Amino acid sequence: xxxxxxxxxxxxxxxxxxxxxxxxxxxxxxxxLWQKFGPDHPYQTQREILLRAFDLGITHFDNANRYGxxxxxxxxTFARVLKEDLSAHRDELILSTKAGNPIGPGPYARGGxxxxxxxxxxxxLRDLGTDYVDIFYHHRHDPSTPLEETAGALxxxxxxxxxxxxxxxxxxPAYAHRxxxxxxxxxxxxxxxxxxxSVFDRTPERNGLLELxxxxxxxxxxxxxLAQGLLTKKYLAAxxxxxxxxxxxxxxxxxxIDDTYRRRATALNRLAxxxxxxxxxxxxxxxxxxxxxxxxxxxxSSAWQLEHNLRALxxxxxxxxxxALIDEHGVHGTGL
Numbered sequence: 001x002x003x004x005x006x007x008x009x010x011x012x013x014x015x016x017x018x019x020x021x022x023x024x025x026x027x028x029x030x031x032x033l034w035q036k037f038g039p040d041h042p043y044q045t046q047r048e049i050l051l052r053a054f055d056l057g058i059t060h061f062d063n064a065n066r067y068g069x070x071x072x073x074x075x076x077t078f079a080r081v082l083k084e085d086l087s088a089h090r091d092e093l094i095l096s097t098k099a100g101n102p103i104g105p106g107p108y109a110r111g112g113x114x115x116x117x118x119x120x121x122x123x124x125l126r127d128l129g130t131d132y133v134d135i136f137y138h139h140r141h142d143p144s145t146p147l148e149e150t151a152g153a154l155x156x157x158x159x160x161x162x163x164x165x166x167x168x169x170x171x172x173p174a175y176a177h178r179x180x181x182x183x184x185x186x187x188x189x190x191x192x193x194x195x196x197x198s199v200f201d202r203t204p205e206r207n208g209l210l211e212l213x214x215x216x217x218x219x220x221x222x223x224x225x226l227a228q229g230l231l232t233k234k235y236l237a238a239x240x241x242x243x244x245x246x247x248x249x250x251x252x253x254x255x256x257i258d259d260t261y262r263r264r265a266t267a268l269n270r271l272a273x274x275x276x277x278x279x280x281x282x283x284x285x286x287x288x289x290x291x292x293x294x295x296x297x298x299x300x301s302s303a304w305q306l307e308h309n310l311r312a313l314x315x316x317x318x319x320x321x322x323x324a325l326i327d328e329h330g331v332h333g334t335g336l
Contacts, residue, residue: 003087004054004086004089006054006089010054010057013056014027014029014310015028015313016028017219017295018219019219020218020219020292020294021216021218021219022189022191022219024094026094026192026219026221027060028295028296029058029284029295029297029298030058030221030295030298031058031060031061031300031306032223032297033074033077033299034064034299035299037068038068038069039068040069043077045302046077046081047080047081048303049300049303049306051081052303052306052307053300056310060094060295061078061096062096062097063078063096063098063124064099064137065097065098065099065101065123065124066098066101071103071104072103072124072127079129082128082129083129094135095128095134096135096136096137097124097128097136098136099121099137099139100117100120100140100142101140111142111144112141112150112153113142114156118156121136121163131162132163133163134164135165135191135192136154136166136167137166137167137168137194138150138166138171138179147178147179147182148182150179151179151183152182154166155186155187159188165189165191165192166183166188167190167191167193168193169194170196172207173208173212176190176218177212177216180216189217189218190217190218193219195220195223196224197223197224197225197293198224199231199268199286199326200231200330200331200334201227201336202332203332204292210292219294220292220293221296222293224297225287226280226283230261230334231265231280231282232279232283233278235261256335258335260334261335264331264334265279267328267329268282268283268329271322271325275316275322278308280312281309281312282312284298285315286318286330288313289317289318
């Protein structure tokens with residue numbers, strides 16, 4: 001066993017933000033294991049990234065029963081790092097996982113029933129090698145299950161001591177408000193909602209979720225702030241680079257990378273370069289400008305990429321003129 005000796009300065013440079021309505025601080029950047037943390041990628045690279053993230057002040061590591069591939073593989077990857085390197089620092093970590101999206105053919109491997117959620121939680125605790133998770137999310141609203149049952153299952157998870165806080169992901173605002181109300185009645189606060197949000201996906205601005213988060217007192221942990229790589233320089237050239245996500249991903253297709261996207265992304269990149277930063281850093285800084293956003297979820301394929309993205313915190317605030325330019329070229333729906 002090789003336990004980590006973490007950097008003594010790991011909390012000096014990271015910004016921490018209070019999840020609205022709670023006593024919990026989350027790092028401005030959380031690390032997501034959505035992609036590249038299954039057995040099809042080298043374990044030593046995965047380990048290096050996760051340990052570097054902790055050294056740089058990232059305390060929140062976000063998982064789900066679906067993450068891999070195969071399903072649950074990313075939880076097992078993190079479990080190995082936790083056991084071999086981070087076990088002495090478990091109290092410094094915010095570990096989250098999710099259930100609700102399909103992970104198998106059976107009726108209990110999906111949805112928002114007590115059976116599905118609480119069974120998945122038990123499996124996640126086993127696979128993560130921990131006796132509790134800090135945040136347990138319902139991954140997506142299940143219209144076939146009464147919301148009262150879903151809220152009751154999440155409350156049971158907290159009251160059992162196996163979960164510290166609960167969250168939701170991909171919920172429309174009306175259902176987010178309803179489950180927040182139901183949870184409060186059960187004596188459990190909704191800590192966070194995890195929606196997609198980026199320069200090219202303004203949905204939380206358009207559907208009222210930002211305002212709702214303030215009224216109902218939950219934070220936002222936003223995912224895909226780089227729009228699956230569209231808000232980087234990777235796809236600005238006329239051809240898709242070898243090995244790029246768009247060449248082999250279920251979440252980004254070559255046809256999404258058209259001339260309209262390239263024109264808009266090139267203009268945003270020009271703005272970023274004028275500020276002395278990368279397009280990725282600009283995009284990350286843009287989502288974090290909102291006070292409703294508690295944390296932005298990022299992934300990484302290398303420690304260098306992780307460090308580069310975290311330097312988004314080092315740049316001056318975006319000016320009114322710069323924000324207007326981002327609105328001009330960062331059109332909702334681009335590349336989607």
